[in-house]
Amino acid sequence: MKNNIITKIIIGGLLFNGLYGFAQKTNLEVDVTKTITKIQPTMFGLFFEDINFAADGGLYAEMVKNRSFEFDKPLMGWEQPNTKRSSLNMQSGTAVPIKVSGNKTNTNFCRVLINDDKGYTIINEGFRGMGVKKDAKYNLSLKAANHDGAIKKIIIQFIDKDKKVIGETSIVPASNEWKYYTAQFTATQTEAKAKLKITFEGTGTIDLDMISLFPEDTWMNRKNGLRKDIVQLLYDMKPGFLRFPGGCIVEGRTLADRYQWKKSVGNVEDRRTMMNRWNVEFSNKQTPDYFQSFGLGFYEYFQLSEDIGASPLPILSCGMACQYNTGELAPVEELDPYIQDALDLIEFANGAETTAWGKLRTDMGHPKPFNLKFIGVGNEQWGPDYIERYKVFEKAIKAKYPNITIVSGSGPSPDGEHFDFAMQELKKLDAELIDEHYYKSPQWFRENAARYDKYDRKGPKIFAGEYAAQSPAADKSSNRNNWECAFSEAAFMTGLERNAEVVNLCSYAPLMAHEDAWQWTPDMIWFNNLEAFGSANYYVQKLFSLNKGTDLLSITKDGQPLTGQNSLYASAVKDVNSKEIIVKLVNTAATAQEVTVDLKGSKLLSKGSIITLTSPNLQDENTFASPKKISPTESEYNLKGEKAQLNLPAYSVIVLKIKMK
Known part of the structure; x- marks a missing residue:
């Protein structure tokens, strides 16, 4: 009862602020002349995991289930x-x-x-x-x-x-x-x-x-290829990277059923079918017919990355099974096969035709290297066992491939004992890129838009590798891709962009789900056997990805970044290629707000454009019946002088684009 009273007081306060607290106008300043840092081309990307029938039954266009009679029950299907x-x-x-x-x-x-x-x-x-x-x-x-x-x-x-x-x-x-x-x-x-x-x-x-x-009609008309409508949704985002083959799928419930990339390449007929770990992961969502044919394997992942203009980012087992399951460990003195898998993967991706693995890539139809720049060691392992194994991998990879950037992990949560230990130890090791994961409430995302403001600019770079707002935090099976989740993620993403000195990559997760065969929600893209659509979260991700710019600019209110004051959030960039100033604004309040953006220090053209993503109801979401209920609208914008006057609708994400002279 006490908690209920507190909750009512908090809600009442929010309603009061939403209705009465935003009458004043907000004045923002953007310094167009000064670049804070360059924005990495990998800033906004995609995370793919074979969960929710995302590969077999989804992206991989094979229509026959159990085509080679290799399921545990050979005649299943x-x-x-x-x-x-x-x-x-x-x-x-x-x-x-x-x-x-x-x-x-x-x-x-x-x-x-x-x-x-x-x-x-x-x-x-x-x-x-x-x-x-x-x-x-x-x-x-x-x-x-x-x-x-x-x-x-x-x-x-x-x-x-x-x-x-x-x-x-x-x-x-x-x-x-x-x-x-x-x-x-x-x-x-x-x-x-x-x-x-x-x-x-x-x-x-x-x-x-x-x-x-x-x-016959597959992506790029490739024989036995990928499902065209789903890849088109990915391509349209212009993602900076594609992380694959997933998160927990990499680890396996045991080491024996971890993802082994070498078993996913070569002739499709010779790739061994195995049970998907999500087959039995959740007692309330058992999927006994969920297996991996590996028709979508590492060669296809690299090829897809190239197709959609994304940098490939493979994640490999570090010799630790999922710590939520068995937590099985390969002894450190027996890590050689795991390390060799990592070294051989780099050769498969980048090696000349004269190398063993480069020859296999060539024989499969791709003589040109895939230009791999990143490799991940482990998914979201934690504790001293992970740090001990990471050191061994890091030493071996850097000795042979010093230019490959290694992605390490900070565990499954954005805070707590495991996170603190990992960050402390990885900083000591001068780790290059640390992967952080967060599945939290919409409120958490709004409240943590300043998360990276105080991160060490000389420390490791950050990969926000898995994140999504959860509508009912306690019960993932009923999570929805509702508008509150989406605009709360947008508010958080302004913080990622404002801290591009630290955050080099980020990706929503999971990427996709089959309407009739999912295990985890929410998901960015939903599909059935005939159609696919992007959720409201998809359109948020797309807006940021298409408008990431090349140079980070300062945008402030009274000299401070906008991180939720008056329920407003903001970031600003310059794109030297398109010669545009791009300002992103998020209004999480229940009422419209007047904002003035003073674009100081550069001559600008009077005409620009404004993109609006909004919906009046927090619970609104896109569906198969109404797939674009929440989707962007674009209109012309006329700038008068150096100040842009904007009316931000309630619950909205706004992108303002002004051409420079």
């Missing part, structure tokens, strides 16, 4: 609708997994026995269905070994939720030996929950493996 099981026979036929001795990656195939010629069928359910679009083309491939030519034809069909055929093709399996077959067919209607039906004509046995289906 496959139905046999016309098999009538009894103690004596399988009347129509049966499909059973067969183990392959000696094969360490693709250990199973499927043996199909057809007992009569009445059309035995197997059906793949896809990733919560398959999204197919009317008149779009789809490319099917599979491996088959047709024993004694028993099977005359394989008929492949899309069926809708009512089992109606909405696209069809066929393959004639012509060899007793394993052979690849391909076919293309066109969908006759749009369906979000289609399935793939495979029917056999003939009587006898046929073996199948690597049954794969991709839309």
Whole structure:
């Protein structure tokens, strides 16, 4: 009861200030002549993790789930609708997994026995269905070994939720030996929950493996590539970097199931499928069909980084499993394989064609190096064990690749014992770039816009590697991408930008989630089998990324930075390439505010533009039904003299852009 009374008093105070406290005008000054520091091109980027079906079933456009029968239950995802099981026979036929001795990656195939010629069928359910679009083309491939030519034809069909055929093709399996077959067919209607039906004509046995289906229309039209609409959302942000393959996914629940990059490159067929750690992480969101095919592997991550103009930032295991799970440690004297993985990854990314790993990259289709500049050691480990292992990695990497910047970690929280210890020890080691993570309430983000104002300008640089405002802090399963979270992050980001001397990179997390298969919320991009959209948080990130500028400028009120006074936040930059002054303003109050920005010391053109991102309700959010409910609007702005007069709507993020003469 006491807490409730305190809460009501606080809320009442906030309401009073929101309604009555902002009548005065706020005057800001921007010194256009003096550059405080250069803004790193990596300032605003992307964090990708294979959570929420972000890879298989999401960014990676493969439509067949368990295509090579390698899930723990080898027929998961496959139905046999016309098999009538009894103690004596399988009347129509049966499909059973067969183990392959000696094969360490693709250990199973499927043996199909057809007992009569009445059309035995197997059906793949896809990733919560398959999204197919009317008149779009789809490319099917599979491996088959047709024993004694028993099977005359394989008929492949899309069926809708009512089992109606909405696209069809066929393959004639012509060899007793394993052979690849391909076919293309066109969908006759749009369906979000289609399935793939495979029917056999003939009587006898046929073996199948690597049954794969991709839309023809992928990103950059790459065969068996990435989902075009999702990559477009990433590309449109012009991100400075792409961190991959994730956070906790790097560590593994045990060391054995950590992410090992070498198993994610080379021929797709030879990449070993394994359970995704998010399969069992949350008891309230079990996803037993969540596995990693590694069709989206490190080569594809590097290629995607290049496609979207982002600097690649891979994170590798440091020999510590997730400390929230087993916390298993590789002894320091047994770290050589982990360290070699890091050194070999740099060679894979940057090495000449004459090197072993550079040759593999070349053979995969990319002779030109990927220009890797960063590598991360561990995700969010903590304690003396991490510092001890970091030292070993740092020594080995710098000895061979002194120009590679190493990302270290400060643990899973922005404060507390683990954070304080890590920061203290990493500063002693002259760490180059320290990764900080924070998942906190919207209020925390507003209150911490000045977090980096007092950080040592000569100390380690900061990578705000994972952050997101949580709408109900105690229950992540019900977190929403609401507008309050988004504009509170914007307020915090003005503080990141104002401290570009210290903060060199930052990224929201997680990046994306499947509508029907998520484990963690909120997320920046949401998708289903047919569509993808950016949340309000996405548009905040995009606004900052597209308008990061090249030079940091001072913006102050009475000589002080604006970090929440009158519920206002601000940062300012100059872009020497576009010859613009760019001012970002965030109003977190419930009422509109008048602001004057005095742009001192440079001759400016009278015409500019103003971009507004706002919504009247704290709980508003973008949805599949209304994907751009909260999205930016841009209009012309006329500057009179050196002072910009602005009316900031309640709950708004504003970007003012003025051309310099």
